[in-house]
Amino acid sequence: MPKEVATAERSPTRRKSGRREEILQIARTLFAEKGFEAASIREIGDAAGILSGSLYYHFATKDDMLDELVRPFVLPLLKQYEVIAHSDAEAPDRLRQMIQFGLQNLVQEPDLLKIVANDRKFFAKSERFSYVEEAWQDIFQIWYGVLQDGVRQGQFRSDLNLHITLRMIIELLNGTVDWFRPDGRFTIEQVIDTQVELLFGGLTPR
Amino acid sequence: MPKEVATAERSPTRRKSGRREEILQIARTLFAEKGFEAASIREIGDAAGILSGSLYYHFATKDDMLDELVRPFVLPLLKQYEVIAHSDAEAPDRLRQMIQFGLQNLVQEPDLLKIVANDRKFFAKSERFSYVEEAWQDIFQIWYGVLQDGVRQGQFRSDLNLHITLRMIIELLNGTVDWFRPDGRFTIEQVIDTQVELLFGGLTPR
């Protein structure tokens, strides 16, 4: 008779107690801090106050932990980008919203975003996690479409190489993951504002 | 006649043969591809057609290999940035030259630049390699000075947060390391041109 079970499911080792979720969040932090491969299960165990072997009562493999963290994050992320990109706002507005959404994510889910952005090499080489790299490709396409729309409508310059421009924008957002601290000198609003301003208007005064 | 005069005299194991240099370049490639820590000495040995243990005839430690690769790259890099930044050209010109220099490096020394950009976490936590992170800090300061000059002279907008702007520019350059391929669709000149144009002029047409 479960009391207040949020993750209730028929599968074993998942019925109650919250301990599993607790461990998962500890792992999430460590994966984000050190990278998935560099974070060892012994470290995760230590941080959870448990022996590393005991983790395998809750999870079958280390990969499972990662998958359980990343999968429910990546797919909605992709979908949300799609929603914004296909709204009927003007291209510059959609672009701004996408930047804003991407950076807001950095505040709400910094760890997961770090993992997904920093461990791209690992995801790409892993068969099991190919869906992450595929999501990245999809996201690229979505951004690209918005840029194209803007150029077609004369709202973006037509003399820029769009592929390179797109790479720049993505690297810009992903790079922010590595230096932005929510408790640091700048608010995320300042960062959003500066990035949007610089991206749209450039360094040179008008 | 001294007995143990043999080893480690004026030119230990370095007089000729080129083998050492050959191995060093193999290591450089692997460090760049997989990251320093992820590249094992057994892989380096395999790629060199040698057993891993035999590497230690040429090098004392794995760290030594990295140091021998990175040190003679980082210090001239820093110095070159200084030279450009302190020339008497106008700030926008200096900035453009610095971008150009940074990206040209990506063609001439892609491996070393990848190592220095991607393994920053490792360098930062290693006492021995602290000079790499220090060089990065110095480079930051140099860029920042140029940005400030431009703002003072009214050549750059004064309504942008310069710290955030600087982070963006650096991430932009470092991010390029991860996707640019000299044999790919774009020439480095195209990339330089697009990055400079976007950075100076922004997406919005004038």
Added chain:
DNA sequence: TTGGGCCAAGCAAGCGCTTTTTATGCCTCA
């Protein structure tokens, strides 16, 4: 009394590195 949750112990594989031995030239000098 049952089973969820953990500990204790350990396995195989891989890590950076060390030591000892072997193979192959090249140089010197009787």
Added chain:
DNA sequence: TGAGGCATAAAAAGCGCTTGCTTGGCCCAA
């Protein structure tokens, strides 16, 4: 001229340690 000695380069074997993961059993709350 050719044998001994040295330098170079690598193999072979194994060290101590860490990795992800397994197994068997204990404890205690329901």
